[in-house]
Amino acid sequence: MASLNEPLIGVPGGRAKLQTPALVIDLDAFERNLAAMVAHAKRVGIGLRPHAKTHKSAEIARRQIAAGANGICCAKLGEAEALAAQGIDSILLTSPVVTDAGIARLMTLNARIGELIVVTDNAIVAARLDAAAQAAGTVLKVLVDIDPGMSRTGIRAALAPALVAQVAEAGGLAYLGLQCYAGQVQHMESPNERRDASLKALKELGELRDTLAKAGHAPKILSGGGTGTFDIDPDARVLTELQVGSYIFMDKQYNDVWEKPGDRLPFETSLYVQSTVISANRPGLATTDAGLKSFATDAGPPFLKSGAPEGAVYFFFGDEQGGITYPRDGAQLQPGDVVSCVVPHCDPTVNLYDRYHCVRGDTLEAIWSVDGRGRSA
């Protein structure tokens, strides 16, 4: 269905009139974030393959690719299919696909777009990928996924050479290199601990790279890293590209990681949930239209950015509503008042919405689709 807010595009002051809850991108901040990461990557000499699991948007992926990215990452097959359907032509699928039905869909997607790269961390699954590709008369590009120590996905480095050899020798697979994403490191709040942990994982990856090179399997691509380590990982000179995602939006969680003395973070918050007060019958308490269905809650409550009195704090007030507590003795919020919230965790919050409302100043400039919303299968 069409957006309720479409008639507001280009109307002066339209931002304040959005029907809410609405996911909002501040385009000025967003564009600065996009440019800052490109400038950083150029400066340190590393490639970018931004992760679309954050934004799930073909429009944003196009902008990232136009700015020089090697392609984009997708977390799930359905997400990749959704972005491919909107013209995104170069996708690294960062999670293993292991079922027969999933592998069949991989083959369809592989035939459809310019470049699909998949990952594997298991010899049996790799053999099935090979068989499917051979049966389809095609070749599937593969990175071997390396466990950086968190054991979410990836094979341990010690066992990787055998799997790499299997992939490299498989007739239906094209071995391109390694993926190693240290997810456990990204949100460590101490910059020093984050640096040490990330560089340790990358040192081991570098040793594996050298071992593989001696066996004739030098990786062409080494893909990994995230927004939490974007300025750390290049120092290790191991990764060829960064899978950064959240830098375009900078949620409360990443802001908390970075807001430490001495940090010089080139990214700023560009993503908000705009919400409206629907009830205000007690002094110092207001109820908004954005609750548990409008924010992912794994990183706590959102941060009230604007529209609420100073000192106001948001709390979750059930599935459908948020609460705002604030001083009882100043100006009081009224039904219809509009507030803007920094989202606690961008990726799963974006996944709750069908569209972005892109604003510049007080004007709604465009509405972009969250093409991969809900495509977790």
Added chain:
Amino acid sequence: MASLNEPLIGVPGGRAKLQTPALVIDLDAFERNLAAMVAHAKRVGIGLRPHAKTHKSAEIARRQIAAGANGICCAKLGEAEALAAQGIDSILLTSPVVTDAGIARLMTLNARIGELIVVTDNAIVAARLDAAAQAAGTVLKVLVDIDPGMSRTGIRAALAPALVAQVAEAGGLAYLGLQCYAGQVQHMESPNERRDASLKALKELGELRDTLAKAGHAPKILSGGGTGTFDIDPDARVLTELQVGSYIFMDKQYNDVWEKPGDRLPFETSLYVQSTVISANRPGLATTDAGLKSFATDAGPPFLKSGAPEGAVYFFFGDEQGGITYPRDGAQLQPGDVVSCVVPHCDPTVNLYDRYHCVRGDTLEAIWSVDGRGRSA
């Protein structure tokens, strides 16, 4: 887009082959829950207006109405519009609508369906509803929303008679009665505390009812209650109907409320998220395809119902993945293995999915749309 799993409908053993993560309804349990609430309501002599914020599905709403409900509740205008578009003809919208754009949409919806009832807790908003209805040459049915003490929405009982009088005398509004939903009571784990708190709120509501009756404004409808108090509230003889929602699914949160000695709960779990193991490279640890984007997390992790070894525990393993820890010395999970999870909190979890996969035994019998998914505005 069509469901990936459509070809599995009616295929023997299709349940195990669902592409995942997939939201699954066990139809036998679901139908028993539906019938058990109807039987309960008949026995105690109370009406039902089940809350569609739980399921957001026109198919389920139709079944609830066919089983004798007075109509259904919706939490948000967009949810109501989505169900009305699928033929649901009697809707109580349980949250106040306060913006100009929202009130305009209310008028459109009111002209379109057989019965729309809205709530208000504010004199200024009520006057705007009246003006809009008069301008549209129509009459809008209204319940005055009473604060049961949690102050989320609703006017305090002491101030309600004036608002009731305003609504009753407004030319564009038809005063039907009161809404009072004690959301804070529903998940109290002590049955005695839950009973005392709910009956206390209803006693005050009964006093307000009597006061209003003396003023010539006897409420015809008194709507409230939930799954946590379905067998308590009728004892107060105040509510005319129950807004029960979760009873059809019974999530982990409500199971925890009810699984106390002496409880005789007539409802059972009927809702699951089915998930697939995608990586298993360490003994006693497996990674599934369902993470923070596949479960609402406000009520903790899901409960592993089947498919995993005894003693297995699920933990959130990032946006896209779940982790399962289990004994290292027994049978080990492998990529492709399928597990079934009881969802922690049904309403916001359902809101993550586009469709229900309705199974009977091992067979996928139907796929139902989550029509109101994401319609929080």
